[in-house]
Amino acid sequence: MKKALALLLLTTAVGLADMPAAAQAKKKAAKAVAAQDSVFYVDASANLPEKAVSGPGMDVEAADLNKDGFLDIVIANEYAPNLVMFGDGKGGFRQVPQEQLPFIVLDSEDIAIADLDGDGDLDIVFATEDHTVHELWFNNGSGAFEMRHNLVLNSVSNAVLVKDVNSDGKPDLLFGNAAAKDTPGQNYLYINNGDGTFKNETSQRLPQLLDITQDLKLADIDKDGDDDLLVGNEDGNRVLINDGRGFFKDESASRLPASTAEETRKVTLADVDGDGDLDLYFANVAFRPGKQKQNRLLINNGKGVFTDDTNKRLPVSEEHTMEGAFVDVDGDKDLDLITVDIFKNRPVRAYLNNGKGVFTERTSYILPPNLDLEGIGIKVADFNSDGLKDLYFVNRGAKDRLLLRKKK
Incomplete structure (x- = not known):
């Protein structure tokens, strides 16, 4: 038995010695990844560019930015350049070069993606906390972006949401704010003019409330056919009900428990x-x-x-x-x-x-x-085009993680 085991070990060692170093490394990496799999998920984090996804990430979104039919990934980084990665439809990603998303360092906190200027491609909004400028990046159709203008709101924002709130077919912008660090402020609603410029209609459409807002969601919670606004705060959450025309009323007291x-x-x-x-x-x-x-x-x-x-x-x-x-x-x-x-x-x-x-x-x-x-965000999406929902985790300060759902 010992001789057989020794022969097996010797044969294995010889085989590895004959194998090129790159192939050995790849085989070891594959075994290491397999050891990290579960019943439901394959750890595909090796498919992510190492340096690109090891920054101070704060949010993640996914959308087809270059119109190739595959999901791409956007990361908002805090005091570091934001990141776009193009997907290959198989669960692999590559960072777009700097000329396609110029490096600008701001305190980016949240992401919204929509066709803001009506030209048929998807644009990106980054909300910033410690700066008064929110970044609007406009897509040229192939996944290269330019910042034509910004929204200077004098707001400390941790949340941005894009949706057509007034039913005119154009995506509008909502920002969840504080007035300053740890100081309650007014959230903002900007109506899209259709060309990627916006009009501030906060005072007409939102109740005047001072909160420290961390998140915003729009959904039809009362099943009346329009989207209501859910506000996640550091100091008490809110429900704002839509009247059907994009004007919101605070009904938190009657709809949320104490x-x-x-x-x-x-x-x-x-x-x-x-x-x-x-x-x-x-x-x-x-x-x-x-x-x-x-x-x-x-x-x-x-x-x-x-x-x-x-x-x-x-x-x-x-x-x-x-x-x-x-x-x-x-x-x-x-x-x-x-x-x-x-x-x-x-x-x-x-x-x-x-x-x-x-x-x-x-x-x-x-x-x-x-x-x-050091978990900050999660995105559920089909990153490898197999019809199953995968998981992307923003891991602040270390490499992000990508789990692909195993086929049944």
């Missing part, structure tokens, strides 16, 4: 209990005194009135959750939950839905081992 001491970073909407309406998930942190880390799950009664069912439906959370994303991980037709924690080397968490909106942590079953990040 506020807990939560400091929300992301708002996510999903029908977690399968009853045909959108429920609310608040990803919370506790950086400010007196705040609670517990994430919240609010159930919609079908008319846009929410009940806090957190204690019945979510496990206790003692982490600083920057984002939660819903995706059907196990193929059972309900939405499961993935979360990321901002503190360094904290595990990404995964929770299975029982079909009725009750979640149980099954991280080790769902995700690869050692998926410990």
Whole structure:
């Protein structure tokens, strides 16, 4: 037995010695990646350009920017150049050269993508926090961008949202603001003129409210055919109801349960209990005194009135959750939950839905081992064109992670 084992080891060693160094390295890398796979996901992080995705990332979005039919990735970096990576449709990515997205260093926090000037391609907006300039990058149709003008708002923004709020077929802009660091401010709504220039209609369309806003979402929560505005704040979340013409009224007091001491970073909407309406998930942190880390799950009664069912439906959370994303991980037709924690080397968490909106942590079953990040953002999308939902994680200060969903 010992002789056979020795012969096997010798044969293996000779084989490796005869193999070119590059091939050996590739084989070792493939084995290392395979060791990081799970039942559901393949770790394809090696497909990402090393230096490009190791910056101070704050947000991620995906869209086809160069009109080749494949998803590309946009990263907002804090005090570093923002990043665009073109996808090859197979889960591989390459960084666009500097001349296609010039390097400008601002405190970029959030991303919105839409055809702002009506020319048939997708443009990019970066919201900045510590600068008064928000970047509007216009696409030439092939994925090269120029900054024709900026929005100088005198706002400290952590959120930007793009959507047609007044039903004229042109995407408008909303910014979630503070007046200064840790000082509440007014959120802004800018109406698109159709050519990529905008008119400030905040005072006409938004209630005058002072908040420290971290996230904005538009969705039809009351099923009346128009999109309402969900506002995630450090100091109490809000629901603003659309009158159908893009004018919003604060109805938080009658639609949200009494506020807990939560400091929300992301708002996510999903029908977690399968009853045909959108429920609310608040990803919370506790950086400010007196705040609670517990994430919240609010159930919609079908008319846009929410009940806090957190204690019945979510496990206790003692982490600083920057984002939660819903995706059907196990193929059972309900939405499961993935979360990321901002503190360094904290595990990404995964929770299975029982079909009725009750979640149980099954991280080790769902995700690869050692998926410990300084997690900022998650993007769920089909990055390799196989019809399955993949996961991209922004890992602040270290290499981002890309998980491709295995085929059934």
